[in-house]
Amino acid sequence: MTTLTPAIKHSSLCLNPSLRRNRLDRLFTTIAGGFSLIAVLPLFLVLIYVILQGGRLISINLFTQLPPAPGLDGGGIGNALIGTFVVTLVASLIAIPVGVGGGIFLAEYSKSGPFAQFIRLGNDILAGVPSIICGVFVYGAIVATRVFFGQSYTAAAGGMALAILMLPTVIKTTDEGLRLVPKALSMGAIGVGASKFVTITRITLPSAFTPIATGVVLGIARAAGETAPLIFTALFSPFWPEGVFNPIATMSVLIYNFAIMPFDAQNELAWAASFVLVVLILGANLLARWLRRFASM
Amino acid sequence: MRPEPPVDRFKLRRRPPSERWIDSGFRSLTILLASTVAIVLVGIFLVVFQGAQDAIKAFGLTFLTTSSWNPVTGEYGAFTAIYGTLVSSLLALLIAVPLGVGTAIFITENLIPTRWRDIIGVMVELLAAIPSVVLGLWAIFVMEPILRPFLNFLHASLGWFPLFSTTPKGPGMAPAILILVVMILPIITAISRDALNQVPTALRQGAYGVGSTRWIAIFNVILPAAISAIIGGVMLALGRAMGETMAVTMIIGNSTNFSWSLLAPGNTISAMLANQFGESSGIQVSALLYAALILMLLTFTVNILAQWIVKKLSLRY
Amino acid sequence: MTMTMPRKTPAITNQSCLSLEKVTISYGSFEAVRDVYLEIPRGKVTAFIGPSGCGKSTVLRGLNRMNDLIEGCTLKGRVIFDGQDIYAPEVDPVEVRRRIGMVFQQPNPFPKSIYENIAFGARINGFTGDMDELVESSLRKAFIWDETKDKLKESGNSLSGGQQQRLCIARAIAIEPEVILMDEPCSALDPISTLKIEELMHELKKTFSIVIVTHNMQQAVRVSDQTAFFNAEAVEGGTGKVGYLVEFDETERIFNSPLQQATQDYVTGRFG
Numbered sequence: 110m111t112t113l114t115p116a117i118k119h120s121s122l123c124l125n126p127s128l129r130r131n132r133l134d135r136l137f138t139t140i141a142g143g144f145s146l147i148a149v150l151p152l153f154l155v156l157i158y159v160i161l162q163g164g165r166l167i168s169i170n171l172f173t174q175l176p177p178a179p180g181l182d183g184g185g186i187g188n189a190l191i192g193t194f195v196v197t198l199v200a201s202l203i204a205i206p207v208g209v210g211g212g213i214f215l216a217e218y219s220k221s222g223p224f225a226q227f228i229r230l231g232n233d234i235l236a237g238v239p240s241i242i243c244g245v246f247v248y249g250a251i252v253a254t255r256v257f258f259g260q261s262y263t264a265a266a267g268g269m270a271l272a273i274l275m276l277p278t279v280i281k282t283t284d285e286g287l288r289l290v291p292k293a294l295s296m297g298a299i300g301v302g303a304s305k306f307v308t309i310t311r312i313t314l315p316s317a318f319t320p321i322a323t324g325v326v327l328g329i330a331r332a333a334g335e336t337a338p339l340i341f342t343a344l345f346s347p348f349w350p351e352g353v354f355n356p357i358a359t360m361s362v363l364i365y366n367f368a369i370m371p372f373d374a375q376n377e378l379a380w381a382a383s384f385v386l387v388v389l390i391l392g393a394n395l396l397a398r399w400l401r402r403f404a405s406m
Numbered sequence: 407m408r409p410e411p412p413v414d415r416f417k418l419r420r421r422p423p424s425e426r427w428i429d430s431g432f433r434s435l436t437i438l439l440a441s442t443v444a445i446v447l448v449g450i451f452l453v454v455f456q457g458a459q460d461a462i463k464a465f466g467l468t469f470l471t472t473s474s475w476n477p478v479t480g481e482y483g484a485f486t487a488i489y490g491t492l493v494s495s496l497l498a499l500l501i502a503v504p505l506g507v508g509t510a511i512f513i514t515e516n517l518i519p520t521r522w523r524d525i526i527g528v529m530v531e532l533l534a535a536i537p538s539v540v541l542g543l544w545a546i547f548v549m550e551p552i553l554r555p556f557l558n559f560l561h562a563s564l565g566w567f568p569l570f571s572t573t574p575k576g577p578g579m580a581p582a583i584l585i586l587v588v589m590i591l592p593i594i595t596a597i598s599r600d601a602l603n604q605v606p607t608a609l610r611q612g613a614y615g616v617g618s619t620r621w622i623a624i625f626n627v628i629l630p631a632a633i634s635a636i637i638g639g640v641m642l643a644l645g646r647a648m649g650e651t652m653a654v655t656m657i658i659g660n661s662t663n664f665s666w667s668l669l670a671p672g673n674t675i676s677a678m679l680a681n682q683f684g685e686s687s688g689i690q691v692s693a694l695l696y697a698a699l700i701l702m703l704l705t706f707t708v709n710i711l712a713q714w715i716v717k718k719l720s721l722r723y
Numbered sequence: 724m725t726m727t728m729p730r731k732t733p734a735i736t737n738q739s740c741l742s743l744e745k746v747t748i749s750y751g752s753f754e755a756v757r758d759v760y761l762e763i764p765r766g767k768v769t770a771f772i773g774p775s776g777c778g779k780s781t782v783l784r785g786l787n788r789m790n791d792l793i794e795g796c797t798l799k800g801r802v803i804f805d806g807q808d809i810y811a812p813e814v815d816p817v818e819v820r821r822r823i824g825m826v827f828q829q830p831n832p833f834p835k836s837i838y839e840n841i842a843f844g845a846r847i848n849g850f851t852g853d854m855d856e857l858v859e860s861s862l863r864k865a866f867i868w869d870e871t872k873d874k875l876k877e878s879g880n881s882l883s884g885g886q887q888q889r890l891c892i893a894r895a896i897a898i899e900p901e902v903i904l905m906d907e908p909c910s911a912l913d914p915i916s917t918l919k920i921e922e923l924m925h926e927l928k929k930t931f932s933i934v935i936v937t938h939n940m941q942q943a944v945r946v947s948d949q950t951a952f953f954n955a956e957a958v959e960g961g962t963g964k965v966g967y968l969v970e971f972d973e974t975e976r977i978f979n980s981p982l983q984q985a986t987q988d989y990v991t992g993r994f995g
Contacts, residue, residue: 228440228443238450241679294833337676368656
């Protein structure tokens, strides 16, 4: 009887879980999984508390009443809700045209010229400037100089501070969105005698609408939650908004002010405002996500 | 031969001047709008630098090394805030990098079904969307009370060590560091995830093809290939952590007295600005702007470094 | 092989519609094609043939200033159209392109409806007539009316590759240019679509002057009246090959009795 014995003795091909390499593999996978769990835990904890503490306070009064004087109960965040919309609107009205225009320049007129490179670098630096510094800048340039009809703290100043914060996002997404549009498309338009202006506004920009819109929505959502640039530009106001050239209450500043007050009523309103703000911002994020998905289909 | 068309029905074959003006006007407009970035950037620097002049003249470089902050005597030194800024952001980074990179590996390297990977990815991105001020509120009322017994334990058992030498009394450096971890974790995760996704499939297949186990491939082939982008992302996160204001202001305690202890109240430059800038006057404003200038230079350096590292990567692939 | 000056072309007696005088086109400091003299006749199909990298597409794009869109691309010499050097500083390149249309290598319909694909160009050229009629006649001329007449509202992207290219030709002829430039219009298409487009060119030359770049020599024989053969050769001190015009004549003579050895080698497949 002859049996063929292989020259080298091979081990079985079955997985041997007790091998050192397999044990190490499982160990690392467990660690990475544990890290992921820790990474998503804060989101749950924050959301649970915001929903529990803030969600239970949702009522009509919350949206229709002014915050109470310190020490009193009840009241709402009506003025801050309107204020957040006003300030964010001012910021969007400035940052979207400026940012889309600047992005068009970068992507369509000067792709690699020295000036465009300089602006791109500047944009990246601006994106890294701490938001509190934006507030300091607008305070120094606008609030302290009282350029708006002699008013110091104004909703407009707050909007401008937020606009500085949004601008880099809008420019970057416009630049990148436009550069994703196939060159052949603009060539086609130019080939039938379209001017650069018509090519950009009628062909290129509409083709890049979705990525730009996604970036803009995310930028707006981020700006709506920002506090640091507002605390000494838009300041706060216990009253209903009185136009854009007066101080204005915003939800984010309200949360900041009321969180550190030693009164339960104010703390509760801070939680309620957090709930409303988080719902709005996560809503905007989901909208952006949906836009992106819509585009990829 | 081509018959000439009797009448040209295209009246704009020759462009009217108005159309040309629109064309060149639009170009000039976009140049102007793009320049806004540079104007704002220069404006920020000028406003801060100009305002800081008095303090620079009065305190010079000793501003960086002294820690008295006394509006009554007019003596100012930013050491406490600078120390707080650097220590809080670096320690936050120390915790967030392993967590973020580990999470990124977990959701890119085919360890769990795609559905779960996407869900974890989305949740980490949503965490980034939670406003800083809401995290601050949560830190004050939820995180800090939960953390207190643990910090007390640290003090009780390691109190001889300078970093844990004071009794925790609520707000302080340690909770501020943890909230910073929560804030920069999504940045590190997102950038690491992109970096890992960009590692060429061929490289992965090569590693598995020679019989590597999953983690041998990750440690020896995949991570090294992605490392410069990950470092770039970590630097960006560091810049973010140093400039982060609201959540830190609300939980750090805003003490102008220096302490080595992480359990004691501390301060950062941005927290100091948020707290004092609106209500200060005279030389205090200038001292705050001097501190702001230092913060700007710090974040500027870190961000430029990050750009440079990321650019190096794009040359490699 | 020597860099000979291409001979003048006495065979061409027709009035020329585009003439190139000592045209040199460079990308940055790299010369892509050098010293081209060429008279493109009116009302005929002129083919540019030659190996890859000989600059034939570059010359074609130079004829309606599409090269302006490529950064660093410059043209020396003169390109005369309608008695005017189109590279003169006072000339508006947009107007040049309204009179010299272009069809590209890859079909590139706009992400709009089929109707709008045609109407877009006409509108920006200030069309004053009946738009529906123009759309129909353009699509008919491009042999694609029957396939599209029931779905004019649908996106141009819903068509097949060959149909898209005919739509792009319809788009180009809708603005009634005097010349149509075609940059390898069939290279991305299947043989049947290619055949349709070749048939279409025979029709179109009754109305337009056509210049076509093609890699396919049979195609040049089938569709063109005149053929220009470009070649490339390494030059001393240069980094790459520089293209130049070897020979320009009636297609039949280029393929049967060329004057230059290089042309002979290329058209008989002995090239390289």
